[in-house]
Every structure is written in C-alpha cells, then in structure tokens.
Amino acid sequence: MPSSxxxxxxxxxxxxxxxxxxxxxxxxxxxxSYGDWRLRIPQQAKIKLVEAHLSKMEEMLPGFKYDYxxxxxxxxxxxxxxxxxxxxxxxxLESIAYFYSSTFEKDTALLVVTGLLSWPGxxxxxxxxxxxxxxxxxxxxxxxxxxxxxxDSRISxxxxxxxxxxxxxxxxxxxxxxxxxxxxxxxxxxxxTKVKEGYSTHSxxxxxxxxxxxxxxxxxxxxxxx
Numbered sequence: 320m321p322s323s324x325x326x327x328x329x330x331x332x333x334x335x336x337x338x339x340x341x342x343x344x345x346x347x348x349x350x351x352s353y354g355d356w357r358l359r360i361p362q363q364a365k366i367k368l369v370e371a372h373l374s375k376m377e378e379m380l381p382g383f384k385y386d387y388x389x390x391x392x393x394x395x396x397x398x399x400x401x402x403x404x405x406x407x408x409x410x411x412l413e414s415i416a417y418f419y420s421s422t423f424e425k426d427t428a429l430l431v432v433t434g435l436l437s438w439p440g441x442x443x444x445x446x447x448x449x450x451x452x453x454x455x456x457x458x459x460x461x462x463x464x465x466x467x468x469x470x471d472s473r474i475s476x477x478x479x480x481x482x483x484x485x486x487x488x489x490x491x492x493x494x495x496x497x498x499x500x501x502x503x504x505x506x507x508x509x510x511x512t513k514v515k516e517g518y519s520t521h522s523x524x525x526x527x528x529x530x531x532x533x534x535x536x537x538x539x540x541x542x543x544x545x
Contacts, residue, residue, distance in 0.1 A: 356394050364402055369394075372409040376432075379416050383429050389436035396441045408442045411449045414528040418452055421524060449528065456525040463518035470511045477504050 360366050376383060385393055397405050412432060419428035431448075438444040477500055484497035 356390055359394050360398060362402065365397055365405055368402075368405060368409060369397060372413065375413055376416060379413070379420050380425050380428055380432075383432070389433055392436050392441065396436070400442055404442065408445060410530075411445045412436075414449055414530075415445065415452065418456075418524060418528050421527075453525065453529050456521055456528060460518065460521040460525050463514055463521055466514045467511075467518050470507065470514060474504065474507060474511065477507075 356369070357366055360369065373385060376385070396408065400408060412435070415435070416428050416432050419431050435441055435445045435448060481497055481500045481504070484494075484500065
C-alpha cells in the first residue's frame with residue numbers, strides 16, 4: 320500500500336520534511352515577491368526594463384535571484400533614476416556580471432553584483448566600477464595589440480629573408496641560413512599564438528563591457544576612468 324509520506328525524507332533526528340511542499344512554498348514566495356516589485360514601480364517602461372534585465376541576469380548567472388538578495392535596493396535605485404539613466408544602470412550591471420562571470424567563477428560575479436547593489440548610490444558605484452574595468456581592459460588590449468603588431472612585422476620580415484635564401488643561383492650556399500630562419504620562425508609560432516589569443520579575449524571583453532570595439536574608441540582619458 321503506497322505511503323502518504325512517499326514525497327518526504329526523514330533526517331537522523333526524526334524530523335520529516337515534505338520536499339514537494341517546500342518547492343511549492345518557495346515558488347509561492349517568489350511569485351509574491353515578483354508581484355510586489357511590479358507594484359512598486361510606477362512606470363510601465365521601467366517594469367519592462369527590469370523584466371528584461373532579470374531575464375538576462377538569470378541567463379548569465381543561473382540561480383541568482385534578485386528577490387532573494389537585493390530586490391528592495393535595486394527597485395529603489397530604479398525608481399530614483401530617470402528612464403534613460405535606469406537603462407544605463409542595468410546595462411552597466413549586466414556588463415559587470417558578464418565580465419566577472421567570463422573571467423572568474425560565477426560566484427565572484429554574484430558577490431560583486433550583490434555588493435554593488437547594497438552600496439549607497441548603487442547607480443554611481445556601478446558605473447564607476449564599470450569604468451575601472453574598462454580602463455584595465457583597454458590597457459591590456461592595447462598591450463596585446465602592440466605585441467601582435469611586433470610579431471606580425473617580425474614574422475613577415477623573416478619570411479621575406481627565407482624566400483630570398485631559397486631562390487637564386489646561390490640558394491645552396493644559403494641553405495644553412497634558411498635553416499636558421501626556419502628554426503626561428505618555428506620558435507615564434509607559439510608566442511604569436513598566445514599573444515593573438517590574449518588580444519582576441521581582451522578585445523571581446525572590452526567590446527562586451529563597453530558596447531564598442533577597442534579600435535573604434537579613443538584611449539579613455541584618466542579623469543573619465545577614475
């Protein structure tokens with residue numbers, strides 16, 4: 320005969336927990352919370368903005384729930400901002416979440432986002448943090464770009480020398496030189512690949528966080544990025 324406690328588990332102390340009921344309660348509380356924040360935002364445009372933002376954050380950081388962590392402070396910040404500023408605020412949060420979830424573990428991104436939302440004046444703190452990230456990403460991207468340009472020039476010159484060594488009536492005499500050039504080119508290949516990967520990674524991060532490609536943006540003035 321099936322037991323009425325089939326969905327329950329019992330711990331060592333004899334306390335029974337209805338797992339299914341806990342799931343139902345959690346969903347109910349979440350629905351109440353979601354309904355509450357919608358009632359607290361007077362503008363329909365901002366409600367849609369927040370809904371889209373929550374969806375993006377859930378996609379980037381599965382398991383992160385504003386209603387469990389920082390919904391009250393987040394909604395307060397949204398309500399204090401004009402619509403366009405609110406858009407920039409949520410965009411900055413999404414950029415920061417993307418950066419930390421891409422370069423560190425997702426738990427790090429959760430901690431940073433939660434910390435920013437708990438800070439007084441979270442919109443200003445978030446934008447300042449985003450600018451710090453952009454400044455460092457720009458510097459790293461520029462470094463890799465310069466190194467990539469150096470290796471491109473160096474490898475091109477070596478290939479020109481190698482071609483000259485393998486042509487003409489004296490190519491047999493230049494055989495030893497050609498071998499040295501080939502060995503040097505082979506030693507440069509892993510270094511070039513590493514620099515190219517570094518440039519690609521940091522360039523993509525910069526583009527995602529700023530919304531612009533590094534080549535399209537002038538060097539950020541220090542006073543703007545402090």
